[in-house]
Amino acid sequence: MSTDQSPKILDTGANGGEELIRFENVTKRFGKATVLDGLDFQVGRGKHVTLIGPSGSGKTTILRLLMTLLKPDEGRIKVNGDYLTHEERGGKLVPAREKHVREVRKNIGMVFQQFNLFPNMKVLRNITEAPVTVLGMSKDEAEQRGKELLDLVGLGDRCDAYPTQLSGGQQQRVAIARALAMRPQVLLLDEVTSALDPELVAGVLDVLRDVAHSTDITMLCVTHEMNFARDISDQVLMFDEGKVIESGPPEKMFSDPDLDRTREFLSAIL
Template sequence: MIRFDRVTKRFGDQTVLDALDLSVHPRKHVTLIGPSGSGKTTILRLLMTLLRPEEGTIRVGDSYLTHEERNGGLVPAGEKHIRAVRRNIGMVFQHFHLFPHMSVERNLTEAPVHVLGLSRDEARERARELLELVGLGDRADARPGQLSGGQQQRVAIARALAMRPKVLLLDEVTSALDPELVAGVLDLLRDIARSTDVTLVCVTHEMGFARDISDCVMMFDEGKVIEYGPPDKIFGAPEHDRTREFLSAVR
């Protein structure tokens, strides 16, 4: 579903990702762990085309993300191509980024109507189903400012799912929440992971959550994957000294 081939990303003189090779198979749940600044969130931002790589290629499904095949070679992709590929990807950010002037329901229906071409009725029906899924079926007419932080993050998750993505990216989705709200959001994401066939790529410092939902955990350090494997191996018997040091610090 996702493939990075020799992807390099720099910010000035700093190399954040260094010739990264990475694969995520369809319907699998992959969690990226590692210290701050190791390149984890950069991967998500590249997939959302909020950043562009200096070198290498990224594929989503059968298509290149920031390149197009033309005359037997690869050229930088145009915006139309990028939008079409990116349509398969949803993202939930650390902060909710809801439209404050719109109702909860309209936050969920605007993109499906204008991007996917759904009718208002179809988008509204989908929004109501998703709000029930995230436990907010009675808050469709509320404004985001009338909701708690945990409720707003649930709306943000529902909004991402409203686009029917094949890939869902989760970027530290509980880091902006008060501690008492974290468990409810993580429980919701566990339910989504178990009940849908969406491919998940998650950046988190919640190690218990990572262990619960992941098919594969990747440990990052200085822009490279230094160790990966099933959660029982990474959390129970890590091979790399840096992985052991990191896990000891966050537990």
């Protein structure tokens, strides 16, 4: 790992716009395995960045660090100018208290591979529960917002259904609406179609295309759906063994990458 105190940060679109996410020398280990190795990169506000690479290369770990489901072993992460797992006290940077973590994390929403809906709650309440309990939104405002989001994902007529009454694709669209209900600045997408039957994938990806093209939400996406990545991305990062080995706009990365490793990976999945 580099010991440089002023890391060279990989720019993924912050120049010409405000930086929203920054990883500084972030290392994450599981036992003796180093999953992220001194990772440096930044994402500009409103940009859509897709992470590609083989399984085990560290892509999902990045999303889980941003959600504070994991903590880095070394390095620091900033979101919207605030440290995520650290805070400044007495002129020093120290591990953050839970209150600080919760406050910064409110800016981040995530859609997982599995839908993780509450089976005992109807669809609308699945969407309104967190805005009411976490953001302090009134029930009326949360329900109005929830109905608007269900319309957005094409499920405006399923407010009173239970998750078990929906198809997998419909449940994933509810999960997308639930993440958007928190009004996140950052939306993390972790292989959101991998648990779906093939015929359901297109509908979910169409919803996410609409979100990408009609909102200013910053998106960080892990996917093997390369056509989707080409459509929505400002920048594509190729990961291998815990490092970014190549990055560029989608037209460059998918048509004429510089590295043999990137070409090998893309030829195996396209």
